[in-house]
């Protein structure tokens with residue numbers, strides 16, 4: 041801590057002065073805001089008074105209305121800009137800045153003193169900056185260097201010099217609470233304090249303590265694709281969110297929050313991170329889950345399985361018939377091999393094999409599937425890309441189907457439907473007749489014409505509906521075309537690449553095929569089939585594209601399959617990618633997901649930057665020392681030096697003893713003021729059981745069961761499945777079942793690691809029977825053992 045008392049006084053005087061300036065700006069703004077608000081209300085109230093309504097001149101009326109609307113919109117915009125400025129000052133008032141650097145540029149005789157905060161603040165002279173925004177180019181020095189030689193990038197090149205001082209502040213009620221001068225990159229003292237805080241169900245911004253590697257992630261903007269890998273708790277999500285804020289600041293003239301999308305692992309995570317950007321004075325980016333996108337595209341045709349249901353089946357269905365084949369199917373269909381197979385299938389479809397449907401209306405075949413096939417694959421078919429040919433076929437089909445439909449005008453059902461037409465329809469026909477007559481058709485037979493026009497009206501309606509269906513490619517049978525891969529073993533084998541796929545098809549291929557066909561016929565789509573199906577559909581009909589999105593962030597990137605990546609690449613052709621992941625936290629443990637580094641292939645090495653984090657900040661050192669031993673290469677993970685208790689492993693004689701002990705511990709933790717406490721089970725099934733057993737031992741509403749439908753949690757105790765706990769954190773974690781029966785298979789290791797690494801301050805593991813081999817392999821000095829009959833009890 042900076043020991044110099046007069047220095048501290050000087051800093052306090054400065055901050056008091058800055059706060060005065062902030063307060064007087066806020067007062068000024070409040071006045072402007074209320075004036076502007078009144079003006080807006082007034083314009084709304086008297087909108088029509090000021091519009092010139094001229095019934096004889098609609099153009100004049102419209103112009104006057106437009107002018108009035110524009111005036112209103114302009115004032116509303118002005119109001120929201122002022123409101124933003126006001127909120128930003130409000131934030132600065134609480135904590136005006138968090139850091140100071142004195143930087144002397146090469147060639148200058150004196151250092152410039154720079155204070156960093158969440159927004160910039162101009163002095164009364166309108167030139168000097170009392171506070172620099174943390175995202176300004178010069179602010180980078182604070183995150184990248186300690187005192188000594190330092191440099192930073194500006195749009196016009198590098199600026200080098202010497203950092204003569206680096207200081208950190210923590211304010212409480214406007215007064216300096218702590219003040220540290222650091223020689224390290226960022227002093228650990230403040231970080232220690234920040235990390236010692238209790239969790240409250242929402243993520244916090246980290247701008248005051250961003251670490252050097254994290255700063256690289258935040259500011260990198262040269263490459264098309266940025267891949268960030270790092271262990272649990274290393275700040276990947278945090279860095280990503282500050283990166284969004286940085287991009288919105290740097291490109292504020294070109295980029296808006298709705299041009300950025302973050303793909304999150306589940307709906308609860310969406311809420312968990314939703315406070316960070318508003319906290320930094322920025323609007324939230326769009327958020328979605330991949331499943332939401334799949335549902336948007338497929339839910340009207342299929343009953344779609346979600347990834348958690350798939351995982352639950354994989355984890356709990358070992359005794360179900362067909363289980364092994366299902367697992368092998370999941371693995372294969374998420375693999376790069378299957379991806380290549382589908383790519384080759386597309387090439388073969390250019391020559392033959394696309395399956396068409398008859399174009400029908402009321403049982404009449406307007407165009408037969410055979411006819412469509414002949415058009416698409418004419419004799420001597422030259423091949424060529426599918427999507428443009430399908431688009432050309434669509435045009436032809438639209439034209440020919442219309443002709444064929446209107447040729448049905450004398451069918452009895454057309455007459456019958458004419459009888460059912462209403463008054464408005466007759467009026468419409470009458471208008472058409474008048475029009476025809478006014479054109480002066482000499483041989484006009486009104487009665488006959490009327491009958492014909494009425495039929496046309498009926499057929500018009502059929503045509504409109506038909507056109508809509510055809511434009512959605514209803515003449516193509518995507519399901520049957522996809523299913524051919526599973527119905528024709530010779531085709532599947534022929535699509536394997538002989539070199540790379542020397543292994544051939546999976547061992548249980550016939551059973552995988554049977555399951556796939558059966559499900560699709562029931563109009564159910566498994567999670568592992570959803571993206572390949574949509575991808576094949578995209579290859580055939582052309583991919584849907586979203587040109588508005590400029591940045592795509594994918595958190596938990598290790599859980600996406602090659603199909604999903606290719607898909608996202610196609611969907612966002614103008615989007616830059618930021619992929620954040622940890623290969624040790626794959627929840628889709630049964631899928632063959634390649635390592636994150638292989639994703640460099642997506643845009644090529646030239647266009648990709650890979651940044652690796654190694655330090656883990658979330659947990660205390662004793663917890664990270666323990667959790668990293670759960671992984672074969674965990675030694676590479678660097679714990680952050682923060683003291684705490686060792687994890688405790690509790691053996692219970694039976695379930696009753698276990699739950700009694702657990703309930704007592706939760707109560708004890710609450711008394712110690714730990715705000716968020718999670719009992720983590722491997723599966724939803726296990727959690728439901730834990731919840732039912734613990735509930736009677738707790739006070740009412742003391743415990744909440746989290747399911748995949750839960751989209752928010754606040755403070756308190758929760759029971760949560762491992763895969764939903766992913767990405768979030770709790771003050772204390774109790775592993776519900778750390779026995780060998782629950783966690784022994786390699787595929788369960790990562791779920792176990794994810795569960796344990798959710799703990800910030802305390803970690804407890806419970807078991808009945810035999811302890812998991814993953815824990816048995818940990819150095820016993822890294823945890824304490826106790827017995828459920830000894831410790832907390834109800």
Ligand SMILES: Nc1ncnc2c1ncn2[C@@H]1O[C@H](COP(=O)(O)OP(=O)(O)OP(=O)(O)O)[C@@H](O)[C@H]1O
Pocket residue numbers: 231234235244246249250251254270271272273274275276277278279622625657658766767768769797
């Ligand atoms: N530089 C930092 N300053 C303060 N807190 C930090 C910093 N970096 C990370 N943290 C804290 O560490 C915790 C973990 O961060 P975050 O969730 O971003 O990590 P992650 O790598 O995404 O973790 P996981 O892979 O487990 O989801 C959060 O509480 C975050 O606030």
